Amino acid sequence: MDAQLENLKYDVGGLIPVVVQDYLNNEVLMVAYANREALAKTLETGKVHTYSRSRGRLALKGESSGHFQLVKAIFTDCDKDVVLIKVEQIVAACHEGYRSCFYREHQSGAGDWKIVGKQMFDPAKVYGK
């Protein structure tokens, strides 16, 4: 395995958080988790792979939507326990149709988060039912 990936600090479950960022405007698109295999696949294919905790398996980001994330650069932090990947995002990152998963903003004094993102596609059409 790639020595640099082996060098990272994975948690007790073998996972590491991954921040995915648009390489053009630095927008944070999503935060997911990866294991060693997902990172190795990401390096090998040039497309972001994650470990889906809900599905309990490796997942190619965009596998059903075609909204892949093409890897431009990979970084890690001072503690080597988080990975940051800069990508070219095809269409949108969020399965709810938004460019970024971070489409809700805190509003002082309000009861709920405010949707500030712009929807790029209709999830019902892309994923079907």
Next chain:
Amino acid sequence: MDAQLENLKYDVGGLIPVVVQDYLNNEVLMVAYANREALAKTLETGKVHTYSRSRGRLALKGESSGHFQLVKAIFTDCDKDVVLIKVEQIVAACHEGYRSCFYREHQSGAGDWKIVGKQMFDPAKVYGK
């Protein structure tokens, strides 16, 4: 407590990952963890507070260095299990002296991560010994 913070999904240990981003150029500065109390303090004071897992307590970011993070906007993602905070960063985010904690880049075929960040201060001088 703020209804929007109550609305987030904290993990079994009561923590949620927090991505901190420069509000001017969108550089990702660090990833840390917060609990309800840290987020409430962040809202109340306008300065990022985290929960330090290694020290087992609430921590004001910059408490010993003076390198505070002044809150500009707070976001959450589609699953409401990650928080993103845009900040004005005083001096630098990383305790190792770099502007961002993500100062190491993966180099294809190399044995180790390459330092690509620029050091903004000398940690020995700021934190003492």
